[in-house]
Amino acid sequence: MTSPDCSSTQCNCQQHVDRRKFLGRTLAGTLATAAAMSGSMASAAPSEAPVKAKTDPNKRKFMEEATRLAIESVEKGWGGPFGAVIVKDGEIIGRGQNRVLLTGIPVFHAEVTAIMDASARLNPKALLGSEYGAGTILEMIPRESGSPDPVPERARMLKGCEIYINGAPCPMCMSAIYWSRIDHVYFAASLKDTSQIGFDDAFQYEDFAKPWADRRIAVTENFERDVGLKAYEAWMAKKDRHPY
Numbered sequence: 001m002t003s004p005d006c007s008s009t010q011c012n013c014q015q016h017v018d019r020r021k022f023l024g025r026t027l028a029g030t031l032a033t034a035a036a037m038s039g040s041m042a043s044a045a046p047s048e049a050p051v052k053a054k055t056d057p058n059k060r061k062f063m064e065e066a067t068r069l070a071i072e073s074v075e076k077g078w079g080g081p082f083g084a085v086i087v088k089d090g091e092i093i094g095r096g097q098n099r100v101l102l103t104g105i106p107v108f109h110a111e112v113t114a115i116m117d118a119s120a121r122l123n124p125k126a127l128l129g130s131e132y133g134a135g136t137i138l139e140m141i142p143r144e145s146g147s148p149d150p151v152p153e154r155a156r157m158l159k160g161c162e163i164y165i166n167g168a169p170c171p172m173c174m175s176a177i178y179w180s181r182i183d184h185v186y187f188a189a190s191l192k193d194t195s196q197i198g199f200d201d202a203f204q205y206e207d208f209a210k211p212w213a214d215r216r217i218a219v220t221e222n223f224e225r226d227v228g229l230k231a232y233e234a235w236m237a238k239k240d241r242h243p244y
């Protein structure tokens, strides 16, 4: 946690030291990527901005809508400046905006909300007790050839969709995107941009790379494993289980 008197990003509290270290590494990674793409280390002039993605007027409107949602959230006091849209076949099928301040729910992020909105739209009926059949996002599709997926088929989810986010996704939202099987993420502002307006997403990415015991939040692993595994056994014993 930041100490109460710690307002300067140049101070030496652990959080700010870690942050500078992390951002330094991010910058180094960006430069290495830029150099690799250009084929020459010499051409990688020091720059804090990542390589700019190619402009696409057909897709820019989606980023503009994500940003509109983000600004609305700020102006109405609903949450942080974050918005997201999910696009399928060139159409917006889901919208989300940060509503943490409106709801008091810490995980009410734009991307998760957009995923829930798109999923509700793609599911023509309530799923509980249904056959999970065709026409819902739980329809099974085979794994792609060469995929390391341990099961031969699993639910389609939002495969075939793209997500546009005005700022880099936090690890929770990025994970939600993995669960949703979204094909492509477009984000505008970087993690560093997000850090500079006071949000700590970058730290979480760094923390995830550490062993459990070194994380910022205390984690006790292998705690009563025999108890927890009973649920896994129930899943494996279920004949009609539905991988997703």
Ligand SMILES: [Zn+2]
Residues within 6 Å of the ligand: 109, 110, 111, 169, 170, 171, 172, 173, 174
């Ligand atoms: Zn998030």
